[in-house]
Amino acid sequence: MDRKIKIIVITALAVGWFTARASLGFTDVVIIVNRENPVKTVKKSVLARYFLKKTTRWDSGARVVPIDLTVSSPVRQEFSEGVLQKSPHEVEEYWIAESLTGGKLAPEIVSDPALVKKRVAADAGALGYVDKTQVDETVKVVEIAE
């Protein structure tokens, strides 16, 4: 009986641990695009591909231009864990691997959410993320679908 209980507990912990990352959702972070971008909803997996540059074009054919915040930003932390399913450290590892193999360049990194909005407002293909309190009329918010 003890052995069975141990197996159940370990299995439950393992399942809980595996699903922990999957269940992380957004709380205060929103995704923003240029106001001329016709996209209204983006799947989380597609968003991840945009930011890791595994997909580099919008459905319209325009080039996707992702804008990142600095690694130390709590907004970046939440976005990395919630959308990319990677910590910012793991994302840095990913971009080192791309550098070593002649892959894609890492997204531009800016230090200030105001600059994220400025970049997104100025480029029809740009894509960024900010705290929801920082959204204004210069950019458009898109919904995230699972």
Place this chain on the structure above:
Amino acid sequence: MRILRKSLTIFVLAAVIVVPPAFADEEIERLKSEMQSMRETVTRLQETIARMQGVIEKYDQQPKVEAPRPAAVAATGDVEDLRSEVDDLKDDIAKFMKISGYYDFEWLMDDKEASPNEFKQHHLSFFFDKRIEDWHFFSELEFEYAFDYAGTGGGVTGGGEAKVETTWLEYNHGDLFNIRGGKLLMPQYWTANHYPSQTVSTSRPLLVKNVIPFDTTGVSVYGTKYFKNEWGGSYNLFVGNGEAADRAKDDANEDKVFGGKLTAHMPFFDRFDVAGSTYIGSNAASKSEWMWGAEAQIDIANFGLLAEVAHNNNEGQFGYYVQPSYRFLPKWTTFYRLDTRDDHNQIDDPDDSTRHTVGLRYQPLTAISLKGELYKDIPDDRTRERANGFISSVVIFF
């Protein structure tokens, strides 16, 4: 093997020493122009820093604001202008060729007789990366074991090696189609991703460079497509010169090598990729060479699984490895690898062996890796000496 080493040495000397004089002047002029551009950028940077210092002094002299400002208050015009100038400078700097690299240093010890423990200054590699619109140039120049060339017409000293590991120019049409020409690494997983800053282990699997050919000089096309149901596929097809010491210069025979890799990206877990690959052609001895391979890469939260298998009809070589890994803390990863290589499908061949490796990697910073691993070699030939050993390394990506 000695002939191969001599041929490789002669090839490297020819590549390093014999620079066509016709291109030297053009290269000097281009470098002068780049240096002038860099000087102008540095001057602008210095002027911007001076302006920033002026703004900071101006704010320091202003009366302090008593109530805290909410975060959403727009910055003043001076700060906005400065930010815009810094961004413009970043754009200018991004136009220069990007130079990066990695370095690793190793310590090895084992319990074999007449096998001294040793330090190895293994790799010093430089990557050159330049993008102009949809065109992309990339090259890796690698120095191994502190390459030492004594000039004045003398021979090469030391056990080092200098080589152009890979160099190519590609056109990026889009996600679905890209075309690349140059000295190309084979697309199999470990060959394409063998860099110490990427791998959790210091040692490489036994089948790499033995069962799977390492590179060719030719042309490849590649691309990726994802579908609405989240499934995706990638392809990489190549044609090039066959395996030979001078394959970057000429082909030993009329036959070319063809091959490629097809990968299915499945929407399971964090990553679930499976791929099949092939390599068909003639080697320097005009002997038919045909390799098939398969690989899998699976990521589930902090668990990772890598596996590759390959068979080459050249001497009947076969090999595989399975490598689970687990990132148990943000900066710590542990792994185990089982790998085997069977060179002749005959149990008493001296090169047949199976290796068990277990190790740790610590990354105090993302660009720095400290690695240590224990291994146990078990040769198929029971009369051969078994070996147990320890390998450690420190790696920096810059």
